[in-house]
Amino acid sequence: xxxxxxxxxxxxxxxxxxxxxxxxxxxxxxxxxxxxxxxxxxxxxxxxxxxxxxxxxxxxxxxxxxxxxxxxxxxxxxxxxxxxxxxxxxxxxxxxxxxxxxxxxxxxxxxxxxxxxxxxxxxxxxxxxxxxxxxxxxxxxxxxxxxxxxxxxxxxxxxxxxxxxxxxxxxxxxxxxxxxxxxxxxxxxxxxxxxxxxxxxxxxxxxxxxxxxxxxxxxxx
Amino acid sequence: xxxxxxxxxxxxxxxxxxxxxxxxxxxxxxxxxxxxxxxxxxxxxxxxxxxxxxxxxxxxxxxxxxxxxxxxxxxxxxxxxxxxxxxxxxxxxxxxxxxxxxxxxxxxxxxxxxxxxxxxxxxxxxxxxxxxxxxxxxxxxxxxxxxxxxxxxxxxxxxxxxxxxxxxxxxxxxxxxxxxxxxxxxxxxxxxxxxxxxxxxxxxxxxxxxxxxxxxxxxxx
DNA sequence: ACCTGAACACCGTTCAAGT
DNA sequence: ACCTGAACACCGTTCAAGT
Numbered sequence: 038x039x040x041x042x043x044x045x046x047x048x049x050x051x052x053x054x055x056x057x058x059x060x061x062x063x064x065x066x067x068x069x070x071x072x073x074x075x076x077x078x079x080x081x082x083x084x085x086x087x088x089x090x091x092x093x094x095x096x097x098x099x100x101x102x103x104x105x106x107x108x109x110x111x112x113x114x115x116x117x118x119x120x121x122x123x124x125x126x127x128x129x130x131x132x133x134x135x136x137x138x139x140x141x142x143x144x145x146x147x148x149x150x151x152x153x154x155x156x157x158x159x160x161x162x163x164x165x166x167x168x169x170x171x172x173x174x175x176x177x178x179x180x181x182x183x184x185x186x187x188x189x190x191x192x193x194x195x196x197x198x199x200x201x202x203x204x205x206x207x208x209x210x211x212x213x214x215x216x217x218x219x220x221x222x223x224x225x226x227x228x229x230x231x232x233x234x235x236x237x238x239x240x241x242x243x244x245x246x247x248x249x250x251x252x253x254x255x256x257x258x
Numbered sequence: 259x260x261x262x263x264x265x266x267x268x269x270x271x272x273x274x275x276x277x278x279x280x281x282x283x284x285x286x287x288x289x290x291x292x293x294x295x296x297x298x299x300x301x302x303x304x305x306x307x308x309x310x311x312x313x314x315x316x317x318x319x320x321x322x323x324x325x326x327x328x329x330x331x332x333x334x335x336x337x338x339x340x341x342x343x344x345x346x347x348x349x350x351x352x353x354x355x356x357x358x359x360x361x362x363x364x365x366x367x368x369x370x371x372x373x374x375x376x377x378x379x380x381x382x383x384x385x386x387x388x389x390x391x392x393x394x395x396x397x398x399x400x401x402x403x404x405x406x407x408x409x410x411x412x413x414x415x416x417x418x419x420x421x422x423x424x425x426x427x428x429x430x431x432x433x434x435x436x437x438x439x440x441x442x443x444x445x446x447x448x449x450x451x452x453x454x455x456x457x458x459x460x461x462x463x464x465x466x467x468x469x470x471x472x473x474x475x476x477x478x479x
Numbered sequence: 480a481c482c483t484g485a486a487c488a489c490c491g492t493t494c495a496a497g498t
Numbered sequence: 499a500c501c502t503g504a505a506c507a508c509c510g511t512t513c514a515a516g517t
Contacts, residue, residue: 054481079510089483091512096481100510148369151419156431165428166437173439181461182443183428183454188462191416192409198372199412207386207404210377216387218394222403233404240402240473241409247472248465275500300491310502312493317500321491 056088056096062106069107074145101149108146109158115139117164120171126246128171133189133242140197147194178256185249192245196238204230277309277317283327290328295366322370329367330379336360338385341392347467349392354410354463361418368415399477406470413466417459425451 064085068077079100083090097103116135119128140147155162165186172182213220226233285306289298300321304311318324337356340349361368376383386407393403434441447454 056481078508080508090510091484092482094511144369148365148419151416152423152427154424154427154429154431156426156429156433159433159436162430162433162437162440166440169437169440169443173443179443180446182440183447184458184461186443187420187455187458188413188465191420191459191462192413192466194416194419195372195412195414196416198369198415199408202373203375205377206373206375208375208377209383210375212377212380212383215380216383216390219383219387219390219403222390222394222400222407225401226404234408237405237408238412240405241412241466244409244466244469244473245413245462246465247469248467251468252461252465277500299489301489311491312503313501315492
């Protein structure tokens with residue numbers, strides 16, 4: 038191992054800041070990945086970085102600020118590779134599936150992502166640009182593009198929650214006599230929660246894409 | 259009416275409990291309606307009911323428990339009147355619009371509602387039964403009914419968030435050069451946030467309903 | 480400029496003590 | 499059985515004091 042080069046510190050004074058926006062965001066991602074959002078507190082973030090909690094506020098204005106940067110990093114992982122290589126509807130489907138799988142692991146971010154201005158999130162903005170360009174190139178009208186994006190996103194956020202729902206979410210329990218038709222419909226679902234959620238998302242996404250194909254065809258006539 | 263049998267109170271003892279599940283739920287609804295979810299804390303709930311905070315725990319096991327009952331009451335207000343009187347697709351549309359409008363005012367409840375087992379929420383269960391019966395009567399297959407319900411619900415929850423998003427949510431700010439196609443698409447939206455959200459929800463719901471009509475027709479052949 | 484430690488104003492929940 | 503008051507283990511955030 039290389040000998041630690043003598044740091045240019047004047048006694049007691051650190052040569053450079055130990056913290057940065059970048060390091061805080063990375064530590065936050067690490068905590069979320071390893072221990073979940075329940076453990077993402079300013080206190081645990083500080084402990085992870087081996088500083089005092091108040092030190093974080095020299096580099097970030099609030100916990101919300103940290104979450105916004107976490108979210109922009111998460112969005113980097115969403116697959117938009119279909120746009121430019123596949124037909125628009127297949128690209129949109131790939132994007133939607135990846136988006137939903139991503140937020141199924143980050144449901145705690147949905148309330149933030151869903152209402153957060155995009156201006157401060159460069160990777161998120163880049164994602165929207167890729168999708169918008171793919172739709173525009175496929176012939177979608179200027180006035181429809183944002184609506185299509187919001188449509189898919191709305192479905193995706195709701196489906197992400199559903200993907201994390203417990204297996205018994207629709208189990209009527211002892212009241213199945215009060216809801217016989219519904220109880221019977223629920224019995225027809227896969228018993229595995231993930232499989233049931235996947236099936237429902239397939240139905241929803243297929244329906245929406247079919248509907249959007251109709252809309253594009255009608256607008257073109 | 260039977261005369262109230264003389265209460266066995268020994269001086270200073272209240273004749274009957276001042277609290278009840280019912281009263282707590284009503285107070286919670288009142289706080290939410292008048293001051294919003296930010297103010298729905300156990301402390302404010304106790305203040306509203308003029309008791310100490312710890313007294314609440316004689317009647318409810320947790321704050322989550324309170325929220326579950328609040329949610330079941332909220333769901334009573336969702337319009338399912340179309341089922342049994344309108345064609346299934348128009349009934350489903352009415353239900354979806356009412357559902358979305360309702361949760362746009364209660365976004366704080368979405369993370370709970372989306373993953374909460376229905377067994378302890380009688381009015382919610384009744385809602386699902388009404389929708390399920392409407393779909394079954396319209397010829398939907400047993401195995402599709404839950405998927406259709408989940409599809410609409412997923413869209414509704416995401417759209418409810420979108421309905422509360424700020425007007426500048428998609429404004430690229432100073433980076434519009436990095437996202438020219440998207441920025442142009444966003445410029446085509448109504449400037450009013452509510453109008454923009456309504457338009458997007460119209461597109462999404464129409465697409466999904468068109469897709470579901472196709473699915474039902476295909477399954478029937 | 481950047482960090483620490485103490486303090487502030489909250490949370491939800493528990494529990495011994497009263498009646 | 500039901501309520502109170504005090505306590506507990508947390509939150510996010512601020513700020514004077516240090517270097």
